[in-house]
Amino acid sequence: MDPDLRRRLEAVVGAAHVLDDPDTRASYETDWTRRFSGPAACVVRPASAAEVAGVLQICRAAGIAVVPQGGNTGLVGGSVPRAGEAVLSLRRLDAIEDFDEVAGEVTVGAGVTLERLQEHVRAAGWDVGVDLASRASATIGGMVATNAGGVRVIRFGPMRHQLIGIEAVLADGAILRRLPGLLKDNTGYDLPGLLAGSEGTLAVITRVRLRLVPLRPARAVALLGLPSLDAALQVVRAVRRAAPGLEAAEVFFPEGLDLVLRHTHLAPPFPRPYPCYLLLECAGPADPAPALAAALEPVADPAATLLATDRADRDRLWACRERHTEAISAEGIPHKLDVTLPADRLAAFEPAVRARLAAVRPAARPILFGHAGDGNLHVNILGLDPDDDAADGAVLELVASFGGSISAEHGIGIAKKPWLSLTRSPADISAMRAIKRALDPAGILNPGVIFDLEPPAPGVAEPPGRV
Amino acid sequence: MDPDLRRRLEAVVGAAHVLDDPDTRASYETDWTRRFSGPAACVVRPASAAEVAGVLQICRAAGIAVVPQGGNTGLVGGSVPRAGEAVLSLRRLDAIEDFDEVAGEVTVGAGVTLERLQEHVRAAGWDVGVDLASRASATIGGMVATNAGGVRVIRFGPMRHQLIGIEAVLADGAILRRLPGLLKDNTGYDLPGLLAGSEGTLAVITRVRLRLVPLRPARAVALLGLPSLDAALQVVRAVRRAAPGLEAAEVFFPEGLDLVLRHTHLAPPFPRPYPCYLLLECAGPADPAPALAAALEPVADPAATLLATDRADRDRLWACRERHTEAISAEGIPHKLDVTLPADRLAAFEPAVRARLAAVRPAARPILFGHAGDGNLHVNILGLDPDDDAADGAVLELVASFGGSISAEHGIGIAKKPWLSLTRSPADISAMRAIKRALDPAGILNPGVIFDLEPPAPGVAEPPGRV
Numbered sequence: 005m006d007p008d009l010r011r012r013l014e015a016v017v018g019a020a021h022v023l024d025d026p027d028t029r030a031s032y033e034t035d036w037t038r039r040f041s042g043p044a045a046c047v048v049r050p051a052s053a054a055e056v057a058g059v060l061q062i063c064r065a066a067g068i069a070v071v072p073q074g075g076n077t078g079l080v081g082g083s084v085p086r087a088g089e090a091v092l093s094l095r096r097l098d099a100i101e102d103f104d105e106v107a108g109e110v111t112v113g114a115g116v117t118l119e120r121l122q123e124h125v126r127a128a129g130w131d132v133g134v135d136l137a138s139r140a141s142a143t144i145g146g147m148v149a150t151n152a153g154g155v156r157v158i159r160f161g162p163m164r165h166q167l168i169g170i171e172a173v174l175a176d177g178a179i180l181r182r183l184p185g186l187l188k189d190n191t192g193y194d195l196p197g198l199l200a201g202s203e204g205t206l207a208v209i210t211r212v213r214l215r216l217v218p219l220r221p222a223r224a225v226a227l228l229g230l231p232s233l234d235a236a237l238q239v240v241r242a243v244r245r246a247a248p249g250l251e252a253a254e255v256f257f258p259e260g261l262d263l264v265l266r267h268t269h270l271a272p273p274f275p276r277p278y279p280c281y282l283l284l285e286c287a288g289p290a291d292p293a294p295a296l297a298a299a300l301e302p303v304a305d306p307a308a309t310l311l312a313t314d315r316a317d318r319d320r321l322w323a324c325r326e327r328h329t330e331a332i333s334a335e336g337i338p339h340k341l342d343v344t345l346p347a348d349r350l351a352a353f354e355p356a357v358r359a360r361l362a363a364v365r366p367a368a369r370p371i372l373f374g375h376a377g378d379g380n381l382h383v384n385i386l387g388l389d390p391d392d393d394a395a396d397g398a399v400l401e402l403v404a405s406f407g408g409s410i411s412a413e414h415g416i417g418i419a420k421k422p423w424l425s426l427t428r429s430p431a432d433i434s435a436m437r438a439i440k441r442a443l444d445p446a447g448i449l450n451p452g453v454i455f456d457l458e459p460p461a462p463g464v465a466e467p468p469g470r471v
Numbered sequence: 472m473d474p475d476l477r478r479r480l481e482a483v484v485g486a487a488h489v490l491d492d493p494d495t496r497a498s499y500e501t502d503w504t505r506r507f508s509g510p511a512a513c514v515v516r517p518a519s520a521a522e523v524a525g526v527l528q529i530c531r532a533a534g535i536a537v538v539p540q541g542g543n544t545g546l547v548g549g550s551v552p553r554a555g556e557a558v559l560s561l562r563r564l565d566a567i568e569d570f571d572e573v574a575g576e577v578t579v580g581a582g583v584t585l586e587r588l589q590e591h592v593r594a595a596g597w598d599v600g601v602d603l604a605s606r607a608s609a610t611i612g613g614m615v616a617t618n619a620g621g622v623r624v625i626r627f628g629p630m631r632h633q634l635i636g637i638e639a640v641l642a643d644g645a646i647l648r649r650l651p652g653l654l655k656d657n658t659g660y661d662l663p664g665l666l667a668g669s670e671g672t673l674a675v676i677t678r679v680r681l682r683l684v685p686l687r688p689a690r691a692v693a694l695l696g697l698p699s700l701d702a703a704l705q706v707v708r709a710v711r712r713a714a715p716g717l718e719a720a721e722v723f724f725p726e727g728l729d730l731v732l733r734h735t736h737l738a739p740p741f742p743r744p745y746p747c748y749l750l751l752e753c754a755g756p757a758d759p760a761p762a763l764a765a766a767l768e769p770v771a772d773p774a775a776t777l778l779a780t781d782r783a784d785r786d787r788l789w790a791c792r793e794r795h796t797e798a799i800s801a802e803g804i805p806h807k808l809d810v811t812l813p814a815d816r817l818a819a820f821e822p823a824v825r826a827r828l829a830a831v832r833p834a835a836r837p838i839l840f841g842h843a844g845d846g847n848l849h850v851n852i853l854g855l856d857p858d859d860d861a862a863d864g865a866v867l868e869l870v871a872s873f874g875g876s877i878s879a880e881h882g883i884g885i886a887k888k889p890w891l892s893l894t895r896s897p898a899d900i901s902a903m904r905a906i907k908r909a910l911d912p913a914g915i916l917n918p919g920v921i922f923d924l925e926p927p928a929p930g931v932a933e934p935p936g937r938v
Binding site: 107153174189200247290344345347377378412420 | 624
């Protein structure tokens with residue numbers, strides 16, 4: 005890299021934190037999926053908002069774009085460089101501060117992992133409202149920047165709803181800082197909520213204040229075998245109204261459970277297979293099992309219902325669902341889609357997407373699972389060439405025709421950009437571009453993520469970046 | 472008004488819906504508080520987003536600014552004209568559509584009142600997550616535009632958190648429309664969340680899709696007499712962790728209860744007065760009274776605790792809190808402030824604000840009440856000249872020094888604009904101005920609300936507009 009640029013960056017973050025040898029850069033240049041990768045000019049590792057501001061000012065003056073990066077666990081290519089950008093790693097911003105154990109609020113550096121924060125606050129009887137499988141690596145900053153969801157959205161909402169304060173650095177180096185943690189604050193535009201989910205394109209998030217949720221020590225998990233997804237959704241609705249503290253409602257199908265059983269040492273949960281499986285978890289201050297059992301009684305077949313309250317039994321039931329991702333990866337390299345359907349269209353979408361895939365790519369092996377309470381289905385597809393987008397496009401077009409969203413949790417990144425206009429209108433995209441130009445006129449923050457600053461020429465669609 | 476302008480507006484909305492005679496205009500020109508008022512060029516009453524778009528295009532071309540208005544129940548002067556703007560009344564957008572009684576979602580025209588929506592969805596076992604005292608007049612569009620809060624924020628969050636789809640018209644007439652109602656949708660910037668709370672300055676909200684919450688038929692209300700606000704907050708924390716379904720935690724003080732008792736026919740709830748009162752409500756599918764009683768047992772004095780489960784008894788306890796506003800208005804014209812404090816500063820703020828008021832304006836009679844679970848205190852002040860802002864400024868400066876917010880629920884409007892910079896930094900305000908310019912470059916949407924498009928000259932502060 006340019007020695008003068010290096011010298012200026014080192015003056016801000018220290019010589020040890022401007023990295024440009026290829027071996028060190030490598031882990032920052034390729035994402036967790038190994039599907040997205042690109043060359044970085046360098047990796048810069050600031051330790052404070054002021055250092056982030058200094059780095060952004062230098063990069064802006066030098067005309068170098070910046071890719072903010074947390075735990076690099078994203079699935080849409082939004083946290084790795086595409087074309088010689090500087091990677092701005094936020095992992096050194098790892099302080100947990102001002103934990104109010106009475107009110108349940110905490111200020112968290114962008115680089116703190118979800119798991120570390122969970123351990124920290126659980127010791128005092130609190131919990132983070134969002135939980136997801138990549139907790140050991142995913143950072144709070146990245147989770148806010150992508151508005152992460154996970155398995156508890158049905159009860160506590162996504163990261164955006166946990167946010168009660170933010171510190172972030174704008175492209176010009178100005179620092180937005182409001183961290184008192186106010187549950188109600190109607191004083192102008194909701195900048196924290198706007199930055200949440202903006203995937204690093206509007207500002208670099210450096211610290212957040214989060215509201216916590218009380219730890220719910222008593223838990224009950226039910227696993228049900230059911231004749232269809234429609235039947236599963238009916239059970240979810242019944243339980244949602246009758247059982248307090250429903251915080252997970254996960255569905256999966258025999259093709260996924262077969263993969264899990266084949267690649268793990270788990271025993272089959274039931275003596276026979278069912279067309280659809282539903283996992284429910286209720287939690288609260290007091291044992292939720294009686295209310296859950298009572299809610300299930302009128303709607304579930306006792307022979308196809310397992311109820312677990314102690315930890316080991318609950319974990320065994322959860323493993324049938326949580327080990328899907330690992331089992332799918334052991335079987336091959338999947339195409340990963342993550343879609344939401346309107347509540348009343350989800351049941352009809354499931355056979356429709358299988359039929360569409362069979363028509364477009366007969367070799368495709370779909371493995372579906374997801375969050376039934378949110379209409380959110382993860383569509384994993386094995387048996388496809390990694391560079392063959394035809395199935396992805398066919399699925400996303402089907403989602404759009406059902407009135408759904410092409411990305412429920414993962415974001416757009418660069419992976420889903422070609423299909424953004426399927427579910428965001430020209431007026432929507434134009435308004436987003438106007439906001440991007442207003443806050444980052446030079447376009448140095450994560451360029452090319454979500455949309456390009458200039459609309460593409462008519463008829464031109466850009467393929468997602470690839471290794 | 473200009474006959475050519477009238478003709479063009481009539482071509483869009485019909486002759487019956489362009490109103491400019493002074494008698495008809497009057498009810499649109501003065502707000503509910505009677506404190507804020509200004510002349511309107513005319514009142515235009517469109518019946519659809521397309522008509523709103525047409526009106527905005529005509530007004531923009533004619534250089535006439537527009538003040539969107541719903542139920543006109545705002546408390547900060549943001550919904551009435553200041554200087555000859557056109558009032559855009561949204562009340563004819565009053566359709567309730569696509570009620571999904573299974574999933575609990577509904578599409579609501581901006582002009583539907585909260586009360587009408589409540590009646591509509593409650594008949595099918597659902598409820599709106601937000602409730603507030605002005606429900607008979609407040610419209611859903613206005614409640615979203617101001618991100619209304621109310622008494623259930625502690626459980627369900629403010630209006631922004633109920634929003635799962637929006638239709639809104641930008642200043643140039645472009646219509647943003649995404650109403651499928653997707654609980655998860657990470658496809659770019661959260662435009663619905665940005666418009667919520669933007670007080671009509673970025674777009675005109677015409678329809679929204681809301682997620683509903685299950686009706687909680689079983690309810691328990693407790694009223695406690697306590698030695699201090701600090702003691703009340705300790706009870707709230709204990710109940711929050713131990714009793715499921717806490718959905719209101721309201722505090723008030725003897726000066727407010729005295730006013731209520733004097734201006735209504737209510738009997739005193741306790742044989743003796745207490746320094747602080749706390750009203751708690753829990754609700755759920757099953758009777759929450761046993762859990763509430765058990766949670767209160769270790770922290771409350773039985774002699775100073777009333778517990779009610781049947782409707783009439785609950786209403787009697789609620790009246791002690793809900794009739795504050797009416798009793799205060801019967802006593803005089805109050806200055807109304809609405810502030811949030813960080814959770815750990817609320818108890819210290821209460822004596823501090825009383826002391827500050829006594830020092831600044833010895834005649835001031837503060838009546839405090841609020842939402843203890845959110846740190847939100849309504850500071851009503853009697854005994855002041857309506858045009859004397861010294862007490863307001865002193866209170867808001869104290870709030871800022873405690874790290875709080877100068878507006879918890881009401882918004883900034885024009886009433887709180889002089890103090891915006893107390894709790895929003897120059898970087899914040901500059902980012903808000905950039906977003907405003909990006910979406911409304913001509914500045915025709917509710918100009919002068921929240922902030923002025925151009926920063927004032929150094930040293931110049933603008934007083935709030937007044938009747």
